[in-house]
Amino acid sequence: MQIRHRLMLSAFGRAMELAMRVGVLGTGTVGRAIAARLAELGHEVAVGTRDVASIMARTEPDARGNPPFSEWAEARPDVRVASFADAAAAGELIVNATSGAGSLRSLAAAGEDNLAGKVLLDVANPLDFSAGVPPTLLVKDTDSLGEQIQRAFPQARVVKALNTMNALVMVHPDRVPGDHSVFLSGDDPDAKQMVTDLLRGFGWSADNIVDLGGIRSARGVEMYLPLWLSLRQAVGTGDFNIHVVRA
């Protein structure tokens, strides 16, 4: 296995995660939240973007109304800003936090060789805003973005996770009280274990990490988005999630 999964057991038997090199692709809300949290947890983070010079030169809010990325990046000297390819090359684990509509293109720019053998955590949703809001899905039902990515990069070990909630809840699950669930879809058990450890680091308890099976199950978590959007309106806050309650 190309990825060394660096876990040490302390004298008390608790899993202690050591610093990992992570390439986070995408500079939007989700990429920023994940990169900041990983850096805060001591990981070595490179945020990948299509054109570093261009994004760092921009001083206006982005298309979604986020403050300019350059401002965000300057406040976080512990996060390196790099091209998609550089960030992917540097990472032992790669996070796809690009917009779903452009994910395959962004990952192609990251480079097949830079993804080969690595765990690729896909948090993107294939949202289609071309007809306005609420968005529809670019792929669904008989396929999913997660599967498209796995097919396009067969040597990457794709794990779909975290796409079913707000960016802040992803990395700070304690923003929502009590138990609530995060889902894993992927064909590689070791890759899912690595993502599980990452999620544990974010604060997810083992009981709330639900393994849905192979990457095909990405269809379900991506098709959950329309319900999430309705719930977002109904509850009036992004700080919510669903919990799988069983008998």
Add this chain to the structure above:
Amino acid sequence: MQIRHRLMLSAFGRAMELAMRVGVLGTGTVGRAIAARLAELGHEVAVGTRDVASIMARTEPDARGNPPFSEWAEARPDVRVASFADAAAAGELIVNATSGAGSLRSLAAAGEDNLAGKVLLDVANPLDFSAGVPPTLLVKDTDSLGEQIQRAFPQARVVKALNTMNALVMVHPDRVPGDHSVFLSGDDPDAKQMVTDLLRGFGWSADNIVDLGGIRSARGVEMYLPLWLSLRQAVGTGDFNIHVVRA
């Protein structure tokens, strides 16, 4: 309003629901569970089917492996078996528990006039089993079965609910411990209130009934089905549900 919503307040201020006439369309697992529970709660129930003589003559399990409907019906003399049209005519409230693929046809057989002005609780899912299991969806993303039904029967007051869980959990929410959620979608607030009262009768607490908004939000609860199917496999029981947890 053509439907009298018969609620009485007892001396102790508790809402007491009086018997209601309900037409339950569909003789599968869901129709049986809802009809039996409504009858148990004292409602006057007619179960509607395409061809009464034909279904009562069958002595083999149905396509999904359920015991023959005739056997079920004979054990429940408090439930009347009727044609779609008779059941719809008799009901003050109609439940669409037919298979999603045939719902529009079944409702047409029930008769537009027999649905006009009435609350139509749609619990069906537009599942397509034509390519085997897991099923895909016949309608999704830019439309939903709930919306199709509302468009086809504009005088019916359609409320989508209960389609996000196992039939037994629908009518006995206490099969799953603690809090978990049921969703309402529909354009008519009075109709949603009537369904809310029905759900309260099944045992759903007010806090766990989540109003998602108009019938368009049926897209989300129908597109949740693939996730439900993955969760069904992951948790190993149908006795589960999701709970919306908010900050």
